[in-house]
Amino acid sequence: xxxxxxxxxxxxxxxxxxxxxxxxxxxxxxxxxxxxxxxxxxxxxxxxxxxxxxxxxxxxxxxxxxxxxxxxxxxxxxxxxxxxxxxxxxxxxxxxxxxxxxxxxxxxxxxxxxxxxxxxxxxxxxxxxxxxxxxxxxxxxxxxxxxxxxxxxxxxxxxxxxxxxxxxxxxxxxxxxxxxxxxxxxxxxxxxxxxxxxxx
Numbered sequence: 001x002x003x004x005x006x007x008x009x010x011x012x013x014x015x016x017x018x019x020x021x022x023x024x025x026x027x028x029x030x031x032x033x034x035x036x037x038x039x040x041x042x043x044x045x046x047x048x049x050x051x052x053x054x055x056x057x058x059x060x061x062x063x064x065x066x067x068x069x070x071x072x073x074x075x076x077x078x079x080x081x082x083x084x085x086x087x088x089x090x091x092x093x094x095x096x097x098x099x100x101x102x103x104x105x106x107x108x109x110x111x112x113x114x115x116x117x118x119x120x121x122x123x124x125x126x127x128x129x130x131x132x133x134x135x136x137x138x139x140x141x142x143x144x145x146x147x148x149x150x151x152x153x154x155x156x157x158x159x160x161x162x163x164x165x166x167x168x169x170x171x172x173x174x175x176x177x178x179x180x181x182x183x184x185x186x187x188x189x190x191x192x193x194x195x196x197x198x199x200x
Contacts, residue, residue, distance in 0.1 A: 031105050038113035039101035045120035047129070049100050056093075060086040 119125040
């Protein structure tokens with residue numbers, strides 16, 4: 001998984017948890033203005049709500065296509081109307097930003113939020129967000145190569161050890177008795193022919 005995507009997914013999860021935060025009026029009232037301001041700064045610095053940018057445009061496009069399929073003769077009016085209404089609803093994006101800020105304020109202290117905003121607003125933090133995905137891709141490639149290497153070497157080393165153990169445990173073939181002909185009928189090991197006791 002890529003660093004940038006992980007940060008954004010984590011941010012999205014926190015933003016989604018804002019529903020729970022807002023369900024408790026006491027919590028919303030307890031958040032100071034400075035705490036909420038720090039949360040908004042952190043949300044903006046890490047682009048926490050960026051994954052939701054396409055929600056309204058996608059909903060508008062889907063609705064427009066659906067209506068045009070049912071009423072092709074009203075295509076121009078449908079397109080104009082959907083566009084106008086979607087633009088009017090765009091102002092409600094501020095509600096999402098507020099909910100995201102409350103979600104972060106619920107989890108992080110004001111100081112932590114300021115630290116997050118400071119880092120991700122710095123050149124290093126911006127570079128981490130921008131270059132993180134490329135670095136993660138390189139890391140995944142390196143990890144794949146490393147994984148293949150250790151898996152290969154592990155299998156080879158275990159195989160060699162088991163083969164050596166199996167060879168050591170195998171029973172040795174019994175040696176032939178002195179002077180006795182080998183089982184295959186060949187001459188004795190010393191090369192001497194057996195004595196001929198036949199009398200002439």
